[in-house]
Each structure stands twice: as structure tokens, then as C-alpha cells.
Amino acid sequence: MSSPLTAFLQLGLVPPVSFPTDSRYYSYSTLTYTTPPSQSGPGQSVTYLARRIVPQPGTPNYATVAQHTVVQGDRLDLIAAKYLGDPLLFWLLCDANGALRPEDLIATPGTTIAITMPQGVPGGTSV
Structure with a gap:
């Protein structure tokens, strides 16, 4: 038995997830995995984000x-x-400086943060 949300998604009643252009997940697709069927019924559909690969800092x-x-x-x-x-x-600053936790970048006064823009990402202002 599928959940009501799954049924709504399959009928197209719930719009697909889309992320704003300033999101780290913009342009990443969602994928669906279906669990194996069990004695209690057919497999469940699980939707998840495609894997996001972050380039290494300094590249x-x-x-x-x-x-x-x-x-x-x-x-x-x-x-x-x-x-x-x-x-x-x-999140661009986190990616470019190799920070898994954003608060790590600002935890120690005196630390220098590289302000970078990845290739292909529009925006930024001159300082």
C-alpha cells in the first residue's frame, strides 16, 4: 500500500521539487528507488536527491x-x-573552503576565508 503522498506524486498532483537558482541543489535532479516487494504489499517508492560532488578547494x-x-x-x-x-x-563559501559545517569558517577570528565563485555560477559583486 503506497502512502497518500506517493499517490499524489504519481498522479502529478504535487509539483516536482525544484530549487531556487541560489541553492546548492539547483540543477540536481531527484531520483527514485523502489524497495523490493514484501508480504505486506508492493515495494515503496523513495525519492531522493542525486549525489552532489563538490570540487576540492584550490582547483x-x-x-x-x-x-x-x-x-x-x-x-x-x-x-x-x-x-x-x-x-x-x-554554501559557496563552505564548498570553496572545504567546510562541512558552516560555523567552522567563522569560529576562529583571524582566519582567512577565500571568497570564490565556481565556474558556471552567475552572480557576485565586485568589492
Whole structure:
């Protein structure tokens, strides 16, 4: 027995997930896995995001546009707004600096953050 949400998705009553252009998941598709059938019924459909591969920091995939030295009280969203023109692009800073947790980038005053733009991503402002 499928869930009501699955039924709505299959009937096209729920729109597919789309992410805004400033999302780290923009242009990534969703995939569906169907579990094996069991005694209680047919397999369940599970929708998930396609794997996102992040280029290593320092590769030609990133163009450095500025450097920022962290000071006490810095917020990553405000740094992104200042240098990239959009606070929601903080994830670009995480990717380019190899940070799995955003708070790691601003945890230590005096740390220098590379402000970069990956190839193919529009936006950014000159500083």
C-alpha cells in the first residue's frame, strides 16, 4: 500500500521539487528507488536527491574574487551578502573552503576565508 503522498506524486498532483537558482541543489535532479516487494504489499517508492560532488578547494573550478579575515561576531550569511550579493550563497563559501559545517569558517577570528565563485555560477559583486 503506497502512502497518500506517493499517490499524489504519481498522479502529478504535487509539483516536482525544484530549487531556487541560489541553492546548492539547483540543477540536481531527484531520483527514485523502489524497495523490493514484501508480504505486506508492493515495494515503496523513495525519492531522493542525486549525489552532489563538490570540487576540492584550490582547483581550477573556483575563481578567487576576494579574501576575508574573520573577526569576532562575523556571520557567514552576511559575508556572502557582502561579497557575493546574496546571503543564501553562503554554501559557496563552505564548498570553496572545504567546510562541512558552516560555523567552522567563522569560529576562529583571524582566519582567512577565500571568497570564490565556481565556474558556471552567475552572480557576485565586485568589492
